[in-house]
């Protein structure tokens with residue numbers, strides 16, 4: 001209980017109050033003369049530097065706003081990005097109207113005129129589509145030319161390189177404060193932690209080196225870390241840092257304080273969830289799967305305990321240890337996953353691809369609705385062979401809790417033959433999203449994080465088992481670590497993950513408070529330039 005209240009307090013204080021009193025020192029910019037090598041080695045890719053990386057994007061925006069001839073471009077780009085999901089025809093006219101009133105360059109006039117008609121047409125035709133895509137691309141096309149070259153000569157780009165230097169500082173366990181134990185995994189424990197420099201809360205998944213070695217888990221650990229660092233989705237946990245201590249490899253992940261779906265299905269009231277929650281969670285899982293599948297990743301471990309809730313009630317897919325990237329889209333083989341949730345083709349040693357995940361989604365929707373998994377009772381533990389027999393041969397049963405649509409969706413996703421299964425006919429996730437069960441979900445709003453969750457976890461509760469009930473993890477004896485292990489640790493120990501780290505700096509206000517420029521472009525004295 002003491003551990004819980006410390007965690008609840010840290011979560012409430014979150015952000016700036018949780019920072020160390022030395023936070024400015026921890027994030028001190030190196031002098032610009034120390035940044036030359038990094039500046040030289042930075043690939044000058046407009047998309048990465050000015051669109052994808054959050055701090056890079058902010059600094060490029062500041063640069064454009066400092067230039068009268070570029071201000072309009074930025075305002076329009078902002079408006080088209082922020083509003084592209086919610087814009088109505090009326091506000092669209094106003095937007096273009098305003099843009100045209102403050103025209104400053106001929107280039108801009110022609111750009112706006114070129115797109116106005118076609119945007120209005122597509123807005124009338126398909127208001128849920130990405131109406132402004134072409135217009136945004138055109139704006140980027142222009143900005144990536146001369147403006148981008150001039151940006152690289154400005155103090156804003158110097159500042160970007162300074163932030164990159166801070167981002168690349170080596171990470172050790174001293175960077176974090178540790179709170180209570182949240183859960184236990186196969187190779188170690190997961191703890192709540194807080195970054196001293198920014199106050200950001202995360203979950204730290206520790207993999208004990210001796211356990212990893214004894215069970216030959218190196219490949220698994222590295223696989224999980226390398227897949228996570230290539231992802232950037234609001235429906236999959238983000239990796240913020242990867243570092244090592246003397247005894248463990250650590251992955252610092254998005255903090256999910258709302259507990260997992262298994263806890264919500266079974267530990268609060270009657271087993272099962274209400275229809276609007278089933279619909280919302282499965283739609284968000286669908287968005288997460290869609291993101292993974294676009295990157296040719298099969299997740300392979302869909303089950304309620306791997307779907308975690310954040311404090312607002314949105315979900316993220318977690319635990320990507322079993323995920324696999326298909327090389328050149330080629331199917332894989334391998335009996336991987338959790339007994340009871342594996343698809344028939346996985347059990348049957350056949351080659352498979354994304355079909356395994358659509359089966360998993362079927363099991364998940366079934367379990368959320370029925371309050372039990374499709375092929376066994378909740379606490380029943382049949383032998384693996386019996387489990388396999390049922391999955392391959394038995395038809396699941398639908399009780400009175402299943403509405404017509406949810407039953408139809410589950411039975412399409414739980415088709416034994418992957419060729420017949422929903423999601424496997426071509427357009428992938430879109431096929432599933434188009435099912436009548438999801439009719440009331442606006443997926444573009446959902447992808448933008450604009451759909452309100454039907455249930456918000458209580459911020460004063462800790463949605464996981466008591467610390468005492470989580471078994472302790474002890475080091476294994478008789479395993480010695482040597483040189484070859486160090487090579488593997490070095491591959492793992494890469495420190496901050498750029499996009500997540502930069503978002504952390506922005507969300508916690510550190511970026512705003514530190515990114516001060518002195519008068520007339522001089523370097524700000526109080527930050528020791």
Ligand code: ADP
Pocket residue numbers: 182183184185186187188190203205237253254255256257260305308318319320321464
């Ligand atoms: P393993 O791969 O060893 O199964 P998991 O990634 O599933 O490890 O983590 C083990 C447990 O730790 C989870 O069941 C959950 O209770 C907790 N946990 C994992 N990741 C997070 C997170 N990002 N936020 C909160 N708790 C988490």
Ligand code: MG
Pocket residue numbers: 185306319
């Ligand atoms: Mg797990």
Ligand code: MG
Pocket residue numbers: 185186319320321322
């Ligand atoms: Mg795992």
